[in-house]
Amino acid sequence: MKKYIKNSIKPGILLLLAFLTFSCISTRTLVIDIPQPAASELPETIQSLTLVTQTVDEKYTNLEADSLQKVFYEQRFNLDTLIYDFQAADTTLKVLGELLFESGRYDYVIPEDRFLEAPGTSLLAREIPWEKVNDLCETFQTDAVLSLDHLKTRVITSFDNETFFDPFQGGFNSAARAGMKIQYEALFRVYDPFEEKILLRQFITDTLYWEDADVSARSLLSRFTPVKQALAETGIVIALELTDKIAVRWRPERRTLFVKGNSEFRQANQIATGGDWLAAVEKWKEVASKAGSKTLKSKAELNVALGYEILGNIDLAIQWALNSYNTMYRPLTYEYLETLKRRKNELKETE
Numbered sequence: 251m252k253k254y255i256k257n258s259i260k261p262g263i264l265l266l267l268a269f270l271t272f273s274c275i276s277t278r279t280l281v282i283d284i285p286q287p288a289a290s291e292l293p294e295t296i297q298s299l300t301l302v303t304q305t306v307d308e309k310y311t312n313l314e315a316d317s318l319q320k321v322f323y324e325q326r327f328n329l330d331t332l333i334y335d336f337q338a339a340d341t342t343l344k345v346l347g348e349l350l351f352e353s354g355r356y357d358y359v360i361p362e363d364r365f366l367e368a369p370g371t372s373l374l375a376r377e378i379p380w381e382k383v384n385d386l387c388e389t390f391q392t393d394a395v396l397s398l399d400h401l402k403t404r405v406i407t408s409f410d411n412e413t414f415f416d417p418f419q420g421g422f423n424s425a426a427r428a429g430m431k432i433q434y435e436a437l438f439r440v441y442d443p444f445e446e447k448i449l450l451r452q453f454i455t456d457t458l459y460w461e462d463a464d465v466s467a468r469s470l471l472s473r474f475t476p477v478k479q480a481l482a483e484t485g486i487v488i489a490l491e492l493t494d495k496i497a498v499r500w501r502p503e504r505r506t507l508f509v510k511g512n513s514e515f516r517q518a519n520q521i522a523t524g525g526d527w528l529a530a531v532e533k534w535k536e537v538a539s540k541a542g543s544k545t546l547k548s549k550a551e552l553n554v555a556l557g558y559e560i561l562g563n564i565d566l567a568i569q570w571a572l573n574s575y576n577t578m579y580r581p582l583t584y585e586y587l588e589t590l591k592r593r594k595n596e597l598k599e600t601e
Contacts, residue, residue, distance in 0.1 A: 277509060278507045278509050279504055280504065280506075281505075284501045288494070290495045291497070299395065300358070300395045301396050304366045304397055304398070306368065322477055327428060330405075332404050338485045339398065346492060353498050353499075366378065378395065383443045394443065400437035404432065407428070409427070412424065412425055412427055423465070426465070426470045428463070429461045430477070431457050434455065436488050439451055454492060462474055503589075506556075506582060508550075508553055511546050515537045515546065517533060518530045521533060522553075531554050535550070537550040538573075544578045545578060548583070552574040552586065555590070564594050568587065571590055
């Protein structure tokens with residue numbers, strides 16, 4: 251069994267790059283990731299998933315890259331066929347698990363026996379029996395089963411020589427041109443064992459293209475993407491598409507933090523650098539309450555606002571940014587208030 255567990259801490263934003271600064275300036279730039287809710291995100295009760303597939307059956311093979319390529323070369327790289335590739339299915343599952351994990355939204359388990367017996371008589375795999383779903387979730391201590399229940403990849407390759415007029419040389423030249431496209435379709439289901447309900451049915455279909463040309467056919471085909479690699483890349487694309495639909499996406503944005511002030515102000519900044527934003531916020535509040543100048547007070551208040559945004563409390567962030575704005579006007583403060591208002595509106599739209 252392969253098991254990957256990640257702590258269930260899901261902050262309001264992700265701090266990607268701490269402090270970019272020089273000692274001669276009074277601010278630092280932070281790069282943060284803003285969470286973007288997924289269109290089909292699963293219920294909050296679903297935090298961990300067992301990943302399996304019903305699609306692998308007797309049709310599937312796992313030819314080595316050279317052997318699979320030879321099949322196409324024997325047809326002069328002009329072939330239109332369905333390829334049921336074991337590695338493509340397995341790549342889809344493995345990459346999907348990693349992507350879901352990296353999103354910070356889900357933990358996952360990929361069992362060694364992840365290839366469930368396929369029905370064989372159905373065009374699309376039948377639903378997994380609830381007894382089996384319960385068994386999988388109990389065995390691997392997960393909340394639900396995510397199954398790749400159907401996968402089809404149609405590979406179409408083409409090769410020809412073409413002649414073209416070269417105006418720079420004033421004559422005709424020939425070139426070899428190769429093309430490949432993979433038409434894919436996949437069906438995923440998410441099974442909730444407690445409700446005995448399918449939470450998601452997601453059908454994914456599209457086409458990937460590869461094209462290249464060269465004066466030499468040997469040179470062209472030696473560097474052209476092998477079919478085996480293209481099938482693996484197709485599995486990666488399928489995993490990316492499903493992750494985009496059910497997992498949190500992240501949008502990078504920049505923020506500005508004031509760094510110059512009295513000793514307590516600098517101490518608060520050091521605490522923030524260490525990652526304890528709640529303690530830093532409390533320290534900046536103390537600085538603001540005792541500040542002898544509007545300049546220092548407004549800087550501390552704006553840092554408090556940023557701290558609350560990072561902690562995920564947009565309302566308090568707006569409140570403290572307004573405090574800073576009322577204490578002392580700065581274009582930076584006004585721009586940050588506009589940013590916070592935009593974020594608040596985005597959050598309302600997802601409620």
